[in-house]
Amino acid sequence: MFVDSHCHLDCIDLTDFDGSFDTLIQKTNDAGVEHMLCVGINLEKYPDMLALVADYPQISVSVGIHPMHDDLLDADYIKSLAGNPKVVAIGETGLDYYYHKGDNLIQQQRFRSHIQIANDMDKPVIVHTRDAGQDTLEILRSENAEKCSGVIHCFTETMEFAEKALELGFMISFSGITTFRNADALREVAKHVPDDCLLIETDAPYLAPAPHRGKQNWPGLVKHVAETLAEVRDTSVEEIAKISKENYYRLFGNN
Secondary structure: OEEEEEEOHHHOOHHHHOOOHHHHHHHHHHOOEEEEEEOOOOOOOHHHHHHHHOOOOOEEEEEOOOOOOOOOOOHHHHHHHHOOOOEEEEEEEEEEOOOOOOOHHHHHHHHHHHHHHHHHHOOOEEEEEEOOHHHHHHHHHHOOOOOOOEEEOOOOOOHHHHHHHHHOOEEEEEOHHHHOOOOHHHHHHHHHOOHHHEEEOOOOOOOOOOOOOOOOOOHHHHHHHHHHHHHHOOOOHHHHHHHHHHHHHHHHOOO
């Protein structure tokens, strides 16, 4: 029923799942999640992440360097990893000026490189942006990101930002933050994103939605994001699941 368009399965503490990755995936399946995108955040851990999920057809992966990691970017190496048929996207990449201050040029250069790789590999790019909206949009435009397209994940920006990202052919993905009590402005944005540009995600193990806020997140909780979007968009959970699933497969394919 659901697709979790962004999670970090290799970061989940399996203590909550009897110490078993199989149990985690089984519980996720039982919760109605049919597919997950396990997102890469650094190159050092990427081989272990890929090995963990390799035997699960319901899990796709991405490869890239999160803006809060300091890995050196080797474009040829990332391209070689992205050649694996399980890899459906480049990232997550982007800009984070909230946690990382004073190294903006390095982040910007790395972000540009990821977009260039995505264009070269004809794969969508997964974008993280925090306190960096203007620069994020400028780099997306200047690097012709409309060619590869992609998603603004864990969206927390304004409607104006969303409209400009949509003009570039990007989708907008909403996380458990939409369920938080103080997220009225974000829910207002979620109300207006076009049906064919909407994705849902957990960003597990982070940002667990209400009523599980403060606990470890996992893909089975993506239903709470769908419930909130259904409420603010005056539709059903089933419709949110349907359109977000169709959008996911249109953007990332189905391997």
